[in-house]
Amino acid sequence: MEHLLQSLKIGINEKIYVKDPESSDLGKRIIGESILMIDALGFESFTFKKLGLKIGSNESSIYRYFENKHNLLLYLASWYWGWLEYQLVFATNGMADVTGKLKKTIEILTKPTEEDSAFSHINEVLLNKIVINEYSKSYLTKEVDTENKEGYFVIYKRLVNRLSAMIAAVDSAYAYPSSLASTILEGSLHQHFLKDHFTSLTDCRNTGDSTAYFTQLVFNSLNTEPNG
Amino acid sequence: MEHLLQSLKIGINEKIYVKDPESSDLGKRIIGESILMIDALGFESFTFKKLGLKIGSNESSIYRYFENKHNLLLYLASWYWGWLEYQLVFATNGMADVTGKLKKTIEILTKPTEEDSAFSHINEVLLNKIVINEYSKSYLTKEVDTENKEGYFVIYKRLVNRLSAMIAAVDSAYAYPSSLASTILEGSLHQHFLKDHFTSLTDCRNTGDSTAYFTQLVFNSLNTEPNG
DNA sequence: TATAATTCGATAGTAATACTATTATATTTA
DNA sequence: TAAATATAATAGTATTACTATCGAATTATA
Numbered sequence: 084m085e086h087l088l089q090s091l092k093i094g095i096n097e098k099i100y101v102k103d104p105e106s107s108d109l110g111k112r113i114i115g116e117s118i119l120m121i122d123a124l125g126f127e128s129f130t131f132k133k134l135g136l137k138i139g140s141n142e143s144s145i146y147r148y149f150e151n152k153h154n155l156l157l158y159l160a161s162w163y164w165g166w167l168e169y170q171l172v173f174a175t176n177g178m179a180d181v182t183g184k185l186k187k188t189i190e191i192l193t194k195p196t197e198e199d200s201a202f203s204h205i206n207e208v209l210l211n212k213i214v215i216n217e218y219s220k221s222y223l224t225k226e227v228d229t230e231n232k233e234g235y236f237v238i239y240k241r242l243v244n245r246l247s248a249m250i251a252a253v254d255s256a257y258a259y260p261s262s263l264a265s266t267i268l269e270g271s272l273h274q275h276f277l278k279d280h281f282t283s284l285t286d287c288r289n290t291g292d293s294t295a296y297f298t299q300l301v302f303n304s305l306n307t308e309p310n311g
Numbered sequence: 312m313e314h315l316l317q318s319l320k321i322g323i324n325e326k327i328y329v330k331d332p333e334s335s336d337l338g339k340r341i342i343g344e345s346i347l348m349i350d351a352l353g354f355e356s357f358t359f360k361k362l363g364l365k366i367g368s369n370e371s372s373i374y375r376y377f378e379n380k381h382n383l384l385l386y387l388a389s390w391y392w393g394w395l396e397y398q399l400v401f402a403t404n405g406m407a408d409v410t411g412k413l414k415k416t417i418e419i420l421t422k423p424t425e426e427d428s429a430f431s432h433i434n435e436v437l438l439n440k441i442v443i444n445e446y447s448k449s450y451l452t453k454e455v456d457t458e459n460k461e462g463y464f465v466i467y468k469r470l471v472n473r474l475s476a477m478i479a480a481v482d483s484a485y486a487y488p489s490s491l492a493s494t495i496l497e498g499s500l501h502q503h504f505l506k507d508h509f510t511s512l513t514d515c516r517n518t519g520d521s522t523a524y525f526t527q528l529v530f531n532s533l534n535t536e537p538n539g
Numbered sequence: 540t541a542t543a544a545t546t547c548g549a550t551a552g553t554a555a556t557a558c559t560a561t562t563a564t565a566t567t568t569a
Numbered sequence: 570t571a572a573a574t575a576t577a578a579t580a581g582t583a584t585t586a587c588t589a590t591c592g593a594a595t596t597a598t599a
Contacts, residue, residue, distance in 0.1 A: 102546095109547075125453035130585065141548045143588085151586075219447040225353035227508045236509070243512050258514065259524045262502055265512045266528075269501050270494045277493055280455045281464070284471050286487045296487045300494075303531045330575095337576075358556065369577050371559085379557075 091201065093165035096234050099158050102148050112138045113148055114162075115204035117155060122209045126156060126217045156221050157235050163214050164238040166199070166207065167192065171245070181252045182307050188249055189301060192242075193271040193294045215272045243268055254305040263304065267297050319429065321393035324462045327386050330376050340366045341376055342390075343432040345383060350437045354384060354445045384449050385463050391442050392466040394427070394435065395420065399473070409480045410535050416477055417529060420470075421499040421522045443500045471496055482533040491532065495525050 092105060104110030116138045121129045129152060135142040149155040171191045178184040196211035222236065230236070247264035250257060257263075274293050277285040287293045320333060332338030344366045349357045357380060363370040377383040399419045406412040424439035450464065458464070474492035478485060485491070502521050505513040515521045 107546085127452065131587090132585080135548095141550095142586095143549080144547055146587075147547080216451055219451060222508070223444055223447060223504075224355065231508065240509065240512060247512075259527070260514070261512055262505075262514045262524050263528070265501065265505055265509075266494065266498045270498055273493065273497050274490055276451075277490075280450070280459065281468065281493075284468060284475075284489055284493045286490045296490050299487070300491075300528065300532060304528060335575080359558090360556080369579095370557095371578080372576055374558075375576080 091169070093162050093169070095158060095161045095165065096237060098233050099154055099161065099235055100149055101146075104148050104158070109138075109140060109144065110148055111204045112140070113145055113155075114159070115206070118159065118206055118209050118213060121156075121159075121213050121217065126152070126213075126220060153221070153224075156217060157230075159210060160214060160218050160221055161235075161238050162205070163207075163210050164242055166202075168238065168242050168245070171242075181249065185249045185253050185301070186298060188246060189267065189298050190294050192246065192268060193297045195275070195290060215275050218272060239268075250301070250305065253307050257305055263301065267301065271297060319397070321390050321397070323386060323389045323393065324465060326461050327382055327389065327463055328377055329374075332376050332386070337366075337368060337372065338376055339432045340368070341373055341383075342387070343434070346387065346434055346437050346441060349384075349387075349441050349445065354380070354441075354448060381449070381452075384445060385458075387438060388442060388446050388449055389463075389466050390433070391435075391438050392470055394430075396466065396470050396473070399470075409477065413477045413481050413529070414526060416474060417495065417526050418522050420474065420496060421525050423503070423518060443503050446500060467496075478529070478533065481535050485533055491529065495529065499525060 097103070102110065104114050113134065117129070117134055120134055120137060124133070131145045131152060132142045135145055149158065171188055174191055175184045175187050178187065196208050199205075199207050222230075224230075243261070243264045246267060247260040250260040250263055271293060274285050274287045274296070278287050278293075282288070287296060325331070330338065332342050341362065345357070345362055348362055348365060352361070359373045359380060360370045363373055377386065399416055402419055403412045403415050406415065424436050427433075427435050450458075452458075471489070471492045474495060475488040478488040478491055499521060502513050502515045502524070506515050506521075510516070515524060
């Protein structure tokens with residue numbers, strides 16, 4: 084499987100970029116360094132000019148890959164969700180027991196990110212931090228509906244729908260599988276943010292707390308047992 | 312009570328503004344019109360220059376009230392949460408039964424906003440839309456920790472803590488009262504957003520769905536009965 | 540191997556943003 | 570009536586978020 088992953092590429096909607104950053108060395112440097120830079124400066128202070136300077140390239144060259152920094156954020160987020168989806172599919176592949184599968188899925192979706200050596204130019208841990216701090220900004224815009232129609236959020240939506248389907252598989256009588264699924268994905272990011280900045284608003288302090296909280300939340304809502 | 316509300320003022324941290332907008336006619340116009348304008352243009356496209364033009368005033372005059380548009384957003388959000396807190400306190404005042412009180416609280420916090428005639432220059436329905444679409448941007452910044460120390464988020468935190476305390480009052484053995492409280496407040500905004508832009512990710516479509524979803528979520532997690 | 544196509548870097552330029560500073564005028568208050 | 574305060578008008582600055590053009594280097598193709 085290690086080998087399989089080495090040649091694996093996260094498939095991202097081609098409309099998000101002007102030129103595929105995976106297709107050149109410069110493109111990969113844009114992705115790799117933008118992750119470090121957005122993490123360090125925050126999305127607001129991050130500019131293509133600063134990025135160009137850092138990677139020893141030119142502002143206008145970066146515009147050949149992405150129309151603007153918003154689309155770069157969409158790309159990074161899509162990559163992250165696509166990567167998480169792979170983690171999920173590989174980890175739960177072949178599990179027959181739907182309850183155990185859901186439990187494993189919640190674990191994958193809520194635990195802190197670990198480095199993945201399969202993608203050398205991407206720091207997944209920092210990318211996860213970026214998603215926690217910036218993802219909301221990618222859809223809380225006046226252009227959401229247009230961009231949604233263009234398919235800029237498909238991977239994220241697919242992930243939520245996967246989770247929703249698993250919830251429904253465990254308890255088909257439960258009335259809110261999609262709401263619960265979106266609450267988990269979004270809520271997980273939020274709890275991680277609170278842990279770092281508003282400690283009084285969360286009970287999640289140590290590794291695993293978040294997973295335990297959401298697991299309990301889900302299985303208390305469904306007619307089944309987490310170990311059943 | 313109508314009368315009481317007429318002379319009521321939402322108390323907001325004085326550090327958020329340069330000059331209290333409630334202290335002058337221009338200040339009130341800034342607040343009232345900024346709500347319409349942020350709703351119409353979105354926070355990114357909203358500028359003090361455009362606002363000045365619309366209220367027949369000057370860009371530099373608005374800067375005498377708020378350092379920048381970020382602080383104006385913090386002010387609007389604080390006002391909204393303070394207003395919601397009043398709704399909550401008045402509605403649950405004197406309720407002896409903790410379970411019924413929690414149920415009522417969840418209802419107030421998750422139902423769609425209704426116009427309040429007590430504050431004539433503020434459109435609460437649009438302000439609620441702004442909070443749904445823009446609130447995350449007020450804390451997803453590199454300056455959160457500093458601004459949090461300055462007390463820019465106290466009202467929101469107090470609201471979450473009120474809810475958390477009520478959850479704990481209903482079931483003191485529940486391990487995640489703060490996480491559940493923050494999940495409800497943030498999740499409620501998120502479900503309303505999804506209802507408008509990503510319908511496939513939520514089961515909330517009609518008035519009351521959101522309240523029903525979160526009520527069930529909470530009471531399935533706690534050792535009690537919603538009507539008990 | 541010649542040539543065509545692509546890629547990238549460099550430079551220049553623009554409109555808008557997010558302010559700051561100053562001054563003049565109008566209004567309120569002492 | 571003078572003093573204090575509030576507001577409007579104007580001007581100016583650094584930065585942002587681009588767009589356009591051009592030439593050099595690299596790569597692909599015939």
